[in-house]
Amino acid sequence: MTTLLTNARLIDPDALTETLGALVVADGKITEVLTQPLETTDVFPAGKVIDCKGKCLAPGIVDLGVKVGEPGERHKESFRSAGLAAAAGGVTTIIARPDTATCIDTPETLEFVTRRAAEASPVRIRHMAALTKGREGREMTEIGFLIDAGAVAFTDCDHVVTDTRVLSRALTYAKSLGALVMGHPQEPGLSAGAATTSGKFASLRGLPGVSPMAERIGFDRDMGLVEMTGAKYHFDQITTARALPPLERAKRHGFDVTAGTSIHHLTLNEFDVGDYRTFFKVKPPLRSEDDRLAVVEAVASGLIDIISSMHTPQDEESKRLPFEDAASGAVALETLLPAAMRLCHAGHLTLPQLFRAMALNPARRLGLPQGRLAVGAPADLVLFDPDAPFLLDRSTLRSKSKNTPFDGQRMEGRVLGTWVAGKRIFTAGD
Amino acid sequence: MTFRARHLLGIEHLAPEEIRTVLDLAEKYVELNQRTVKHADALAGMTQINMFFEASTRTQASFELAGKRLGADVMNMAMQHSSLKKGETLIDTALTLNAMRPDLLVVRHPASGAVDLLAQKVNGAVLNAGDGRHEHPTQALLDALTIRRAKGRIQRLTVAICGDIAHSRVARSNLILLGKMENRIRLIAPPTLMPAGVRDLGCEVFDDMREGLKDCDVVMMLRLQKERMDGGFIPSEREYYHRYGLDAEKLAHAKADAIVMHPGPMNRGVEIDGELADDINRSVIQDQVEMGVAVRMACMDLLARNLRAERGRQAVGVMV
Numbered sequence: 001m002t003t004l005l006t007n008a009r010l011i012d013p014d015a016l017t018e019t020l021g022a023l024v025v026a027d028g029k030i031t032e033v034l035t036q037p038l039e040t041t042d043v044f045p046a047g048k049v050i051d052c053k054g055k056c057l058a059p060g061i062v063d064l065g066v067k068v069g070e071p072g073e074r075h076k077e078s079f080r081s082a083g084l085a086a087a088a089g090g091v092t093t094i095i096a097r098p099d100t101a102t103c104i105d106t107p108e109t110l111e112f113v114t115r116r117a118a119e120a121s122p123v124r125i126r127h128m129a130a131l132t133k134g135r136e137g138r139e140m141t142e143i144g145f146l147i148d149a150g151a152v153a154f155t156d157c158d159h160v161v162t163d164t165r166v167l168s169r170a171l172t173y174a175k176s177l178g179a180l181v182m183g184h185p186q187e188p189g190l191s192a193g194a195a196t197t198s199g200k201f202a203s204l205r206g207l208p209g210v211s212p213m214a215e216r217i218g219f220d221r222d223m224g225l226v227e228m229t230g231a232k233y234h235f236d237q238i239t240t241a242r243a244l245p246p247l248e249r250a251k252r253h254g255f256d257v258t259a260g261t262s263i264h265h266l267t268l269n270e271f272d273v274g275d276y277r278t279f280f281k282v283k284p285p286l287r288s289e290d291d292r293l294a295v296v297e298a299v300a301s302g303l304i305d306i307i308s309s310m311h312t313p314q315d316e317e318s319k320r321l322p323f324e325d326a327a328s329g330a331v332a333l334e335t336l337l338p339a340a341m342r343l344c345h346a347g348h349l350t351l352p353q354l355f356r357a358m359a360l361n362p363a364r365r366l367g368l369p370q371g372r373l374a375v376g377a378p379a380d381l382v383l384f385d386p387d388a389p390f391l392l393d394r395s396t397l398r399s400k401s402k403n404t405p406f407d408g409q410r411m412e413g414r415v416l417g418t419w420v421a422g423k424r425i426f427t428a429g430d
Numbered sequence: 431m432t433f434r435a436r437h438l439l440g441i442e443h444l445a446p447e448e449i450r451t452v453l454d455l456a457e458k459y460v461e462l463n464q465r466t467v468k469h470a471d472a473l474a475g476m477t478q479i480n481m482f483f484e485a486s487t488r489t490q491a492s493f494e495l496a497g498k499r500l501g502a503d504v505m506n507m508a509m510q511h512s513s514l515k516k517g518e519t520l521i522d523t524a525l526t527l528n529a530m531r532p533d534l535l536v537v538r539h540p541a542s543g544a545v546d547l548l549a550q551k552v553n554g555a556v557l558n559a560g561d562g563r564h565e566h567p568t569q570a571l572l573d574a575l576t577i578r579r580a581k582g583r584i585q586r587l588t589v590a591i592c593g594d595i596a597h598s599r600v601a602r603s604n605l606i607l608l609g610k611m612e613n614r615i616r617l618i619a620p621p622t623l624m625p626a627g628v629r630d631l632g633c634e635v636f637d638d639m640r641e642g643l644k645d646c647d648v649v650m651m652l653r654l655q656k657e658r659m660d661g662g663f664i665p666s667e668r669e670y671y672h673r674y675g676l677d678a679e680k681l682a683h684a685k686a687d688a689i690v691m692h693p694g695p696m697n698r699g700v701e702i703d704g705e706l707a708d709d710i711n712r713s714v715i716q717d718q719v720e721m722g723v724a725v726r727m728a729c730m731d732l733l734a735r736n737l738r739a740e741r742g743r744q745a746v747g748v749m750v
Contacts, residue, residue: 203626211626276546
């Protein structure tokens with residue numbers, strides 16, 4: 001089974017290049033990358049030549065930190081609906097979060113979700129496991145067994161492990177197994193009860209706010225423990241300018257740390273909440289425009305390694321409440337790419353830089369072979385038109401939950417086709 | 431006369447001329463309220479529901495009296511004991527009440543923005559009687575009327591707002607109103623009770639009360655909202671009183687004819703000296719309560735006019 005994808009703008013996040021060329025795909029892998037025009041396509045069987053018509057072909061997105069509602073909240077999102085949304089959004093590998101209604105903290109639950117995901121989803125799904133039992137921050141999980149069962153990283157998600165001794169032991173143990181730990185940099189004493197970032201807007205709206213400094217304080221504590229234990233650590237979301245200099249310093253000193261940020265913190269700011277629009281309530285809360293621009297800049301320079309959707313499905317009932325009482329989070333699997341295209345169209349990022357942050361870096365950090373347009377890499381691909389305009393209607397989203405902040409907004413960038421292991425799983429208009 | 435608003439959710443949405451309209455009409459109702467027969471018929475036949483999701487005595491009584499004097503059928507619902515306890519959401523409660531066709535809904539809720547949310551789901555006119563730390567528009571309007579009557583104007587005054595600003599919706603509404611009417615605003619509070627970023631809103635910020643009160647025309651004291659505090663904003667009430675409680679000595683830094691205001695209920699000996707609060711030469715606290723009824727009558731009258739006009743337009747639309 002050989003397929004030729006020809007006449008494509010190849011986005012190579014490793015070489016940071018865009019070139020017109022073609023890919024040959026066989027047995028689920030990329031077998032040839034051609035950057036010279038082909039003399040003939042006759043060697044390929046009929047129907048196995050796909051003319052990409054000059055549109056962009058990039059490695060499929062590896063989305064680190066997606067919440068799926070299984071187990072426990074399948075009415076919000078199932079592996080099936082998340083997989084379909086991902087396929088339509090050009091996401092070929094979901095890295096699922098363990099903060100489900102019964103959290104994923106034992107090898108048994110991990111095996112269950114692994115099996116369910118494999119049955120139901122058209123895209124690849126890999127799982128993270130909780131770092132502490134019940135995400136309660138008291139006892140570490142069976143990190144060794146969980147690695148054997150397929151956990152790619154360990155995190156308590158937005159539950160900060162407040163007991164520094166517990167975290168230091170978990171990091172020491174994880175280090176001995178080479179496991180990656182993902183943490184949420186936040187000082188929970190300061191952020192308790194907060195619904196927004198403190199400042200003029202929060203004060204006018206009368207909403208409880210958290211100082212952006214809470215992220216920096218959380219960062220510094222975690223970084224101290226990384227220095228102490230030598231663990232492999234990933235900061236899930238860096239969203240403020242204040243946390244960037246210490247991140248830069250940590251990397252310069254050679255610690256094994258990486259950082260991510262969410263698409264919403266890159267494209268929206270605190271004022272978007274407007275008149276208490278709860279679809280804009282995310283965790284951590286949206287930041288000032290200065291912070292947003294600093295974080296965009298850090299992604300462009302490579303200081304922040306990874307962009308995630310931080311896809312968090314919430315049903316209407318949990319959002320149709322007063323702002324303080326409403327649930328946090330936004331769906332984003334399907335809107336990640338078009339939202340990220342705003343950064344390219346605004347001139348902040350090139351397409352290869354974008355896919356470095358959305359495909360290459362997350363795959364590399366987790367030790368996965370995805371994220372490259374190179375011979376031997378899995379043929380997980382996304383074909384998209386970076387300029388196609390559309391008006392987002394949330395009712396058309398494939399996610400079971402429709403809580404997107406981009407409802408009714410003008411977007412540019414549409415996925416035309418998605419392939420996983422060389423098999424086409426999504427075609428626009430289907 | 432201009433008043434376009436469909437709901438009264440906050441001062442933020444009102445234009446200066448709309449504020450003036452409310453105050454002018456309220457003056458007429460002040461006169462009415464001083465007569466023996468206090469009845470008018472601006473709301474005759476209309477239904478007013480007071481929904482208080484947070485305990486209130488004075489504001490609820492004021493709204494109830496205002497509605498009754500204008501001829502409305504008034505119903506009070508103490509929502510903190512109601513179906514919300516059984517798990518009903520705010521929106522469902524709103525839809526249920528809406529089906530009973532009230533014309534005016536007066537709502538107080540402990541969450542900021544909750545009244546805005548409710549207003550999106552009902553056909554009647556909604557009056558915000560206080561939402562969380564967000565706004566309390568009728569309080570700011572009654573304060574404005576009190577100031578205008580005492581000072582003869584509501585612009586180019588220096589007004590100090592003192593005390594627990596962080597937790598106060600009264601402070602926010604007053605801040606916006608006084609700003610719209612072009613006054614000089616000073617906020618005085620211990621830094622722990624000063625909301626972030628207020629300097630950007632065009633106020634002067636002080637943590638020294640004597641300095642802040644210098645040459646003020648109006649001193650608005652706020653209640654220390656112990657029930658909204660989750661601990662540790664001030665070291666003790668007695669230290670607070672010492673540094674931020676208004677007494678004759680501190681007031682001496684303001685203009686000689688400065689007036690003293692307080693939205694009530696007062697914590698005597700915490701934010702204000704008891705004697706000063708009762709000093710009829712300085713304190714206008716009782717006037718504020720009196721103006722409250724008149725201002726609420728004016729607000730409901732104006733909203734009812736807009737509601738009738740809107741329904742008239744819809745009826746014509748149906749016939750065409």
